Amino acid sequence: QVQLQESGPGLVKPSDTLSLNCTVSGISMSHSFWSWIRQTPGKGLEWIGYIHSDGTTDYNPSLKSRLTVSLDTSRTQFSLNLNSVTAADAAIYYCARLVYPYGIDFWGQGTLVTVSS
């Protein structure tokens, strides 16, 4: 059974760094784009970025200057670090697998992140 599970703090202070992990089980991490997506009532679903299993990354241009996505295949995890957060970064954060040509075929359950002092 394929599972993706997000973990990390649910509350982050403004100007701090948001760090989330996604643990992957039941599926190889090869040949896939490991992705982060967030959702807010106001902006809907927003693609954040991905890291391919070969280490290549691609980020949403609007977040690129604050964002790092990394991969640890030995621990079957990938991570998101978003620095200098503001209230606009409050959202449900999903980790997910993108594989061509199928799209995003596996999603985590999502984790709610609040930004507040």
Place this chain on the structure above:
Amino acid sequence: ELVLTQSPGTLSLSPGEGATLSCRASQSVSSSYLGWYQQRPGQAPRLLIFGASGRATGIPDRFSGSGSGTDFTLTISRLEPEDFAVYYCQHYGSSFTFGPGTRVDIK
């Protein structure tokens, strides 16, 4: 920048009726990378359709997708109670853009 527009915003229908959902792209896109997702309350989105018309694993055949260029359609032939949800289109080619969603609710 690619923008996906979905219409209608909300569709109010009864179980057993058919639904037609539209996704329009601001520029021509490859149908190979056009997907549709279903999101039920409190759940993550679920892949329904890939490549504009391919049905994902385990998706019932009452769901079908079509379209090319800038206009794409998701059709649900006969609504079951579990189909009342929000539906999103997404392009996952050179850009990764989601539409704003169409809510299908019970009339």
